[in-house]
Amino acid sequence: EVQLVESGGGLVKPGGSLRLSCAASGFTFGSYTMDWVRQAPGKGLEWVSSIVSTSTYIFYADSVKGRFTISRDNAKNSLFLQMNSLRAEDTAVYYCARQPLTIFGAQGFFDYWGQGALVTVSS
Amino acid sequence: EIVMTQSPATLSVSPGERATLSCRASQSVSNNLAWYQHKPGQAPRLLISGASTRATGIPARFSGSGSGTEFTLTISSLQSEDSAVYYCQQYNNWPPWTFGQGTKVEIK
Numbered sequence: 519e520v521q522l523v524e525s526g527g528g529l530v531k532p533g534g535s536l537r538l539s540c541a542a543s544g545f546t547f548g549s550y551t552m553d554w555v556r557q558a559p560g561k562g563l564e565w566v567s568s569i570v571s572t573s574t575y576i577f578y579a580d581s582v583k584g585r586f587t588i589s590r591d592n593a594k595n596s597l598f599l600q601m602n603s604l605r606a607e608d609t610a611v612y613y614c615a616r617q618p619l620t621i622f623g624a625q626g627f628f629d630y631w632g633q634g635a636l637v638t639v640s641s
Numbered sequence: 642e643i644v645m646t647q648s649p650a651t652l653s654v655s656p657g658e659r660a661t662l663s664c665r666a667s668q669s670v671s672n673n674l675a676w677y678q679h680k681p682g683q684a685p686r687l688l689i690s691g692a693s694t695r696a697t698g699i700p701a702r703f704s705g706s707g708s709g710t711e712f713t714l715t716i717s718s719l720q721s722e723d724s725a726v727y728y729c730q731q732y733n734n735w736p737p738w739t740f741g742q743g744t745k746v747e748i749k
Contacts, residue, residue: 626732627675
């Protein structure tokens, strides 16, 4: 069974840092493109960042570029999001999500999601 | 960036009735469109990919249609457990991968 479990959320002051982790199990983690997607309170889903299986290609939303860093450890089946210079508008539930894989590569949508980690940025 | 617009914002439907949700893209996304169901406190759930292909385990009452810029998610006979927010997402032009703002389906 595919499982994605986020951790590392919490309360942080504006300008502070936080590191989210996502532990993956039930599939060959090192073969898949992984993403972070967030949902601010009362808002919809917003894609944040994506990393391909080999970490060769990494993408960020403009809203987090230069402040957030996505990374992965395939040996430990783990995905990370380092969040620096946090702002109030970064307050959200952060989900890790998997892009399904075919012979054509990563598919661009998300077939499995974690339960999410709440990040609150407030003084 | 491709902007996805969903309508209506809220849909109130009686059990057993049909629910029709719309999603429009600001430019063509071909059939590279997915639909998700999201209930409070839960992980989003993939319903449809490729505009019309149901994901594994999704009941047949959920169907998707459309291509280009206009898409529809239909719930043919609404059940109480279908109360949720539904999102469309394009994956034709990326980054960024973009979602609609969501349609909340309520049971009358």
